[in-house]
Amino acid sequence: MIIYHGSTVPVEIPKILPSERMLDFGEGFYTTRLEEDQVKKNKFAAILPVVIGGLAIKIIEETQVSEDEAFDKLYNSELYAALENEATKVWTYSVPKLFELYQNEMITGRLELPEY
Numbered sequence: 001m002i003i004y005h006g007s008t009v010p011v012e013i014p015k016i017l018p019s020e021r022m023l024d025f026g027e028g029f030y031t032t033r034l035e036e037d038q039v040k041k042n043k044f045a046a047i048l049p050v051v052i053g054g055l056a057i058k059i060i061e062e063t064q065v066s067e068d069e070a071f072d073k074l075y076n077s078e079l080y081a082a083l084e085n086e087a088t089k090v091w092t093y094s095v096p097k098l099f100e101l102y103q104n105e106m107i108t109g110r111l112e113l114p115e116y
Contacts, residue, residue, distance in 0.1 A: 044086045052083065054095040059102065077102065078111035088113070 052074070059070040074080050079102050082090040090113065093101070097114075105111045 044091065048083065048091050051091050051095070051098070052080075055098045055102065058095050058099045062099065073106070074102070077105055079105055082111060082113065 056067070056070050056074055059065065059074060060067060063070070065073070079090070079098065082088045083098075090098075090101075101111065101113070
């Protein structure tokens with residue numbers, strides 16, 4: 001059986017390592033049997049948790065809030081909704097840019113995306 005993983009290189013022997021990252025989905029090796037699914041979602045699915053994790057850390061560090069409060073505010077923001085929508089391409093922004101957008105949304109109550 002051939003299965004696919006969110007990687008750009010073949011993984012001949014998958015290793016299941018203990019999870020210590022803040023936003024990891026837990027221990028495991030995530031796969032699909034459908035190559036087309038993995039090809040379409042590979043980049044977005046692989047990058048989004050890293051971007052969200054980096055942004056959450058930046059929020060915690062810069063605003064001195066707890067982890068729970070940071071995630072609560074982020075998950076309830078328009079920015080998070082834009083990040084979840086692959087078509088917006090907001091997930092491609094740098095963490096500093098995302099934090100700037102987050103701060104502006106917290107101040108103004110609305111998300112204003114840059115025009116590129």
